[in-house]
Amino acid sequence: MEQIFNFSAGPSTLPKSVLSKIQRDLLEFGNARASAIEISHRGVDFMALARKAEQDLRDLMAIPDNYKVLFLQGGASQQFSMVPINLLRGKKTANYTHTGHWSDKAIKEGARYCDVNICTNSIDNGFTDIGDFSDWRIDEGAAYLHYTPNETIAGLEFDYIPEVAMPVVADMSSSILSRPIDVSKFGVIYAGAQKNIGAAGLTVVIVREDLIGDVMAGQPVMFDYAAQAHNDSMYNTPCTFAWYAAALVFEWLKELGGIEAIARQNEQKSQLLYQAIDRSDFYSNNIAPRYRSWMNVPFFLADAKLDAQFVKSASDAGLLALKGHKAVGGMRASIYNAMELDGVEALVSFMKEFERMQA
Ligand SMILES: *Cc1c(COP(=O)(O)O)cnc(C)c1O
Numbered sequence: 538m539e540q541i542f543n544f545s546a547g548p549s550t551l552p553k554s555v556l557s558k559i560q561r562d563l564l565e566f567g568n569a570r571a572s573a574i575e576i577s578h579r580g581v582d583f584m585a586l587a588r589k590a591e592q593d594l595r596d597l598m599a600i601p602d603n604y605k606v607l608f609l610q611g612g613a614s615q616q617f618s619m620v621p622i623n624l625l626r627g628k629k630t631a632n633y634t635h636t637g638h639w640s641d642k643a644i645k646e647g648a649r650y651c652d653v654n655i656c657t658n659s660i661d662n663g664f665t666d667i668g669d670f671s672d673w674r675i676d677e678g679a680a681y682l683h684y685t686p687n688e689t690i691a692g693l694e695f696d697y698i699p700e701v702a703m704p705v706v707a708d709m710s711s712s713i714l715s716r717p718i719d720v721s722k723f724g725v726i727y728a729g730a731q732k733n734i735g736a737a738g739l740t741v742v743i744v745r746e747d748l749i750g751d752v753m754a755g756q757p758v759m760f761d762y763a764a765q766a767h768n769d770s771m772y773n774t775p776c777t778f779a780w781y782a783a784a785l786v787f788e789w790l791k792e793l794g795g796i797e798a799i800a801r802q803n804e805q806k807s808q809l810l811y812q813a814i815d816r817s818d819f820y821s822n823n824i825a826p827r828y829r830s831w832m833n834v835p836f837f838l839a840d841a842k843l844d845a846q847f848v849k850s851a852s853d854a855g856l857l858a859l860k861g862h863k864a865v866g867g868m869r870a871s872i873y874n875a876m877e878l879d880g881v882e883a884l885v886s887f888m889k890e891f892e893r894m895q896a
Pocket residue numbers: 547611612613614615639685687688689708709710711729730
């Protein structure tokens with residue numbers, strides 16, 4: 538097969554070894570005598586897989602015992618609703634950072650349930666920078682603070698965790714497992730699986746135990762963290778295939794040396810790409826250097842008329858899905874955990890060659 542590197546923002550590239558295992562085991566999973574997607578989620582084979590997946594994630598992230606790990610559906614977008622439904626607990630206000638597209642969506646959904654206090658707003662800098670934490674206007678009486686550690690579209694990533702005297706909620710869809718974090722600093726962490734965890738359809742939620750059980754009245758039972766936790770994420774049929782894929786990704790990451798090891802790779806990959814962008818006037822990235830994302834690297838060609846040609850030639854060279862999000866334009870290379878250094882090196886070589894060809 539031709540060497541392909543897939544820079545898709547999500548669903549995105551998976552480790553080749555994981556794909557091969559899925560292929561190998563598709564007809565017969567372990568001793569189940571059927572495939573992983575044909576067996577009962579309550580049978581011994583799937584239950585063993587589910588338990589191991591949770592334990593591996595707990596090991597990888599050093600998740601403390603007083604946190605539940607849920608394997609849900611509905612995407613990160615469903616968490617935009619589940620967070621206020623479960624965490625408001627009688628309060629009327631929540632703090633939200635407004636740092637880009639995804640936090641904007643979380644805010645719009647949160648505003649259906651409470652008064653949203655925007656504690657910092659990056660709209661005036663076009664979502665290229667984050668206001669100093671000391672300048673944030675935090676409502677101390679609010680139920681929680683919600684933020685988006687990595688804004689996937691603009692490529693804007695926090696390099697710190699906001700410290701406040703209320704539960705911190707983080708949408709880690711595009712950054713979970715990419716670098717070490719201290720889980721005990723969070724009330725809730727959630728992430729759609731289709732970036733760093735595996736296949737679309739699964740949403741991982743890590744929630745501190747004392748924050749569940751006081752759900753807003755009149756809401757769907759499926760949106761109640763307590764109902765999900767008490768049923769081990771099997772209140773109804775879970776997304777077994779995506780759960781299975783996640784289990785394989787967690788195993789892969791453990792074998793690779795865990796989060797410290799992948800973080801070193803992620804830093805190296807992103808530095809290589811940012812250096813290539815900064816080295817030449819032909820390319821640019823406008824994010825405040827401190828907040829440049831390790832996972833999503835948008836960049837512009839000085840002459841936007843060459844954009845289509847860049848995307849086409851890159852694709853011909855086996856470098857897929859580099860067209861930027863329509864809200865930002867230009868290019869975007871998503872370089873999640875499963876993107877190897879080789880892929881970024883290939884992209885950097887292509888960028889140099891493309892620039893040379895225009896001279
Ligand atoms: C991709 C993404 C989402 C959307 O996830 P869905 O699973 O499609 O709902 C939300 N937040 C962030 C930060 C993302 O990267």
